[in-house]
Amino acid sequence: VLQNCNNQAVVSTQSTGELKVVKNSKMMLVGTTMSDLVAVTTKPSSAEIATSTTSTVKKEPLCKQKVHLKVLEKGRPEDAMPGIAGVKQPLPPHPLNGMVNKTGGKGRLTFKLEEDSLWIGTKARTEKISMSNIKNVVNEKIESDPNYHIMGIQLGPTELSIYWVYWVPAQYVDAVKDTILGKWQTFF
Numbered sequence: 750v751l752q753n754c755n756n757q758a759v760v761s762t763q764s765t766g767e768l769k770v771v772k773n774s775k776m777m778l779v780g781t782t783m784s785d786l787v788a789v790t791t792k793p794s795s796a797e798i799a800t801s802t803t804s805t806v807k808k809e810p811l812c813k814q815k816v817h818l819k820v821l822e823k824g825r826p827e828d829a830m831p832g833i834a835g836v837k838q839p840l841p842p843h844p845l846n847g848m849v850n851k852t853g854g855k856g857r858l859t860f861k862l863e864e865d866s867l868w869i870g871t872k873a874r875t876e877k878i879s880m881s882n883i884k885n886v887v888n889e890k891i892e893s894d895p896n897y898h899i900m901g902i903q904l905g906p907t908e909l910s911i912y913w914v915y916w917v918p919a920q921y922v923d924a925v926k927d928t929i930l931g932k933w934q935t936f937f
Contacts, residue, residue, distance in 0.1 A: 811889040811899045820853055820915050821891060821899075828855075832896030832918035840924045844870070851913040858914065860928055867902075867929060869912060878904065886926045887911070890919065898922050902929070 770776065811817050829847035846857035850871065859868040867883065869876045885903040896919050901911040917925070 810892065811901075812892050816851065817899055817913070817915070820849060820851060820913075821893070823849075823853060825894060825897065825916055826855065829897070829916045830918045832894070832916075833920045834890070834895045836920045837923050838920040840921060840928060844868075845917065845921060845925070848914050848916045850915070856914060858925070862928070869902075869914075878902075880929050883929050884910075886929050888917070888922050888926070891916070895919065900925065 812821055826847050826849055830845065840860055844857045844859040846855075848856050848858070850856045854871050854873070857870045859870060861868060861877075865880050867878050867880055869878065883902055883904060884906065885901075887901040887903070888898045891897045891899060897915075898917045898919055900914045900917045900922065902914065904910045904912055
């Protein structure tokens, strides 16, 4: 039993006349071989499950990926705010500064809570972003200096739209995520 585009049940043994197909009607026929159908409907064995879980690829840490390593190798900026690992603090009343973006340019994050916006400032320009337009915020501690994190602010639907910020003080990471995404975030 199949369904046509009008959600009517169609039995594969019916003729075109029984289906009320008229001249110049368009039809699409989709089929599969019996072996493919059986392969989809059978449950994998425990051995197959075990091999598929062991072959899962671990994602390389951000600080070891070439694009991020290039920025991190330049070292922590002299004007970086002090970072404190293992501590959670609320956002300070002033902008978070002393960070760099993926091109190595100085940057700062300013939270305008009354406007529900995040201002990403560099020497050249300031981008004002509504927090509701930010899709996700990812972060990872910098292995060479756990007092700081790499933070990605996703501005669009794909990973290519992530704005990377380096040397974010560890104590503010959770506050930044909570402020942007809301206290009750979805975990992916």
